[in-house]
Amino acid sequence: MSDLDPYAWAEEVARALSLGGERVPFQRVLRAHRHDLDALRARGLTWHSLAQILLRAGVQRANGRPYSADHLRVCADRLARDPPGDAAATVQAAATGQRLRVRPPRRPTPPKRTAPPSPEAAHAPRAGGSVATPPPPLRQSPIADDKDVSVDEIAAARARLNQIR
Secondary structure, eight states, X not given: OTTOOHHHHHHHHHHHTEETTEXXXXXXXXXXXXXXXXXXXXXXXXXXXXXXXXXXXXXXOTTSOBOOHHHHHHHXXXXXXXXXXXXXXXXXXXXXXXXXXXXXXXXXXXXXOOOOOOHHHHHSBXXXXXXXXXXXXXXXXXXXXXXXXXXHXXXXXXXXXXXXX
């Protein structure tokens, strides 16, 4: 791969950023050109020089600003951490206008919430045979000044928040 021309690579990246007048995400284009990017880095090109070569080829963000060396480095690092995908399938899908079905990594799901116990269950006899005592009633504390909030106001606010969830 020592005959890879960095300027030709950058022009190919620039062409791949647009498909049918629509912008293709930069990360997706880099994924398709990942092996060439790795080869250019192995030849000794720095992130800064690669960013400059891409800029000369017309590769810019959607807002017209150039991609920085740091952004290019971060994109390449993300690609290195991604599971190896079929870059040819990515390019083929982009060329035919198909969407690739890429599943994101599974995230742990939070435990399901259970419904709060009914008031009857709180007062039902327990296994030991004793009856549970009801919770003490909320008492309204006097408001000392305009900055204090009563217990009832806090309870009402919590009830509203629980309704939003």
